[in-house]
Amino acid sequence: MDSSGKPSTAQVVVLATSSALTAIIYSIYRSRATTVARLKEAKKVSIDQDLKNILSETPGRCVPYAVIEGVVRSVKETLNSQFVDNCKGVIERLTLKEEKMVWNRTTHLWNSTEKVIHQRTNTVPFGLxxxxxxxxxxxxIIRPLDAAELDLETTYENFHPTVQSLSNVIGHFISGERPKGIHETEEMLRVGDSVTGVGELVLDNNLIKLQPPKQGFCYFLTRLDYESLLRSQGNSVRLWRILTVMFGVAACSMLLFILWKRYTHHRQSKKERSMLEEFKEQQRKRIRELNVEESSVSPTSCTVCLSRERSCVFLECGHVCACTQCYEALPEPKKCPICRSAIDRVVSLYNS
Incomplete structure (x- = not known):
C-alpha cells in the first residue's frame, strides 16, 4: 500500500485473481453437487422381463433419469484388440502420446510434458x-462417447523410447526440448464387462434405449457399481468444496487486509492533522508569550524556542522542527514535538 493509502498493484492482482478463481471453482462445485444430488434421485431400474411393461405404463414411455446395471453385449459384430489375442470389445480407443522434457527458463529445470499426437476411437452398437x-x-446404449465418464480398461500399453545420438543431444539442449519417446495405449470396453449406465431410459418401437438425458443431467457409463459411482462423485464434490473455501478465505483475507490498511492510514492521517493543528496552536501561544510578531518569525526557526534555526532531522518520523539545543533539552524519552513519535536517531542539518 502506497503513501496515499491506496492498495498496491500486487494486492489488487492477488485480490482479483483469488476472487475470480473462487467464483470459477464455486461454479464447478455447484455443478458437481447438483450432479450428485440428481444421481441420488435417479430411479434404479433392473433389466428383467418387467422392464418393458414398466416403461409402457410410464408417461412418455421414458424415465428421465434412470440407473441400470448390466453386462456388455454386442448387437452384431465386435471389435478385436489389435495387440491382445481373444480380447473382444465394443469400444476401442487407440492413443499415441509424445513425451518430452522441456527446459523451463524461469525455474531452470527440465519439466516432463506429454502431447496427444493421435487418437482414434472405434465403436460398434452394443447394449447392456x-x-x-x-x-x-x-x-x-445410444451415443456412448457422449458419456461424462466413459470408463475404459487399458488392454495394451507400450513405450517406444527415442534413439539418441550426440548431435541430437546437442540440438535438444540448444532448442530446449528433449524428446523421451512415444507412449502407445489401447483401451477397450470389453464384452462381458459389468457396466453401470445413468441416463434417459426410453422405450422406442419395442426397443429399450439408454441415451443422454435431455434436461442437462450427466450421462454416465462406468465399470463402477452405483454405490461406488456415488462415492467417487461425492469425493469430487468434497475436493471442490475445500478448494472453494481455501480460495474464498484467501480472497476475503486480502480484502480485509486492504480495508484494514485503508482504515489505519485514514486514522493515522487524522491523528497527524490533529497533532499539526495542536502544534500550530502551541506555536501561536509561544509567540504570544514571547511578545513577538508572528510575521517576524522565520519559517525555518526552531518550533520550540523560535529564535534559532532548525538543525535536526528526527528519525524515523522525518520531521525537521527543532535546533540542537532544544533537542538536547527534551525530556526522556525524547519525542518529536510535532507527531509525538519516539526519536530513534537524529541527523544534523547544516544550513548554507
Whole structure:
C-alpha cells in the first residue's frame, strides 16, 4: 500500500485473481453437487422381463433419469484388440502420446510434458443385458462417447523410447526440448464387462434405449457399481468444496487486509492533522508569550524556542522542527514535538 493509502498493484492482482478463481471453482462445485444430488434421485431400474411393461405404463414411455446395471453385449459384430489375442470389445480407443522434457527458463529445470499426437476411437452398437444369461433382451446404449465418464480398461500399453545420438543431444539442449519417446495405449470396453449406465431410459418401437438425458443431467457409463459411482462423485464434490473455501478465505483475507490498511492510514492521517493543528496552536501561544510578531518569525526557526534555526532531522518520523539545543533539552524519552513519535536517531542539518 502506497503513501496515499491506496492498495498496491500486487494486492489488487492477488485480490482479483483469488476472487475470480473462487467464483470459477464455486461454479464447478455447484455443478458437481447438483450432479450428485440428481444421481441420488435417479430411479434404479433392473433389466428383467418387467422392464418393458414398466416403461409402457410410464408417461412418455421414458424415465428421465434412470440407473441400470448390466453386462456388455454386442448387437452384431465386435471389435478385436489389435495387440491382445481373444480380447473382444465394443469400444476401442487407440492413443499415441509424445513425451518430452522441456527446459523451463524461469525455474531452470527440465519439466516432463506429454502431447496427444493421435487418437482414434472405434465403436460398434452394443447394449447392456441382464446378469441372468437366460434373459436375452438388452438395453441399447445410444451415443456412448457422449458419456461424462466413459470408463475404459487399458488392454495394451507400450513405450517406444527415442534413439539418441550426440548431435541430437546437442540440438535438444540448444532448442530446449528433449524428446523421451512415444507412449502407445489401447483401451477397450470389453464384452462381458459389468457396466453401470445413468441416463434417459426410453422405450422406442419395442426397443429399450439408454441415451443422454435431455434436461442437462450427466450421462454416465462406468465399470463402477452405483454405490461406488456415488462415492467417487461425492469425493469430487468434497475436493471442490475445500478448494472453494481455501480460495474464498484467501480472497476475503486480502480484502480485509486492504480495508484494514485503508482504515489505519485514514486514522493515522487524522491523528497527524490533529497533532499539526495542536502544534500550530502551541506555536501561536509561544509567540504570544514571547511578545513577538508572528510575521517576524522565520519559517525555518526552531518550533520550540523560535529564535534559532532548525538543525535536526528526527528519525524515523522525518520531521525537521527543532535546533540542537532544544533537542538536547527534551525530556526522556525524547519525542518529536510535532507527531509525538519516539526519536530513534537524529541527523544534523547544516544550513548554507
Amino acid at each position: 443385458g441382464s446378469h441372468d444369461e437366460g434373459f436375452a433382451d438388452t438395453v441399447r
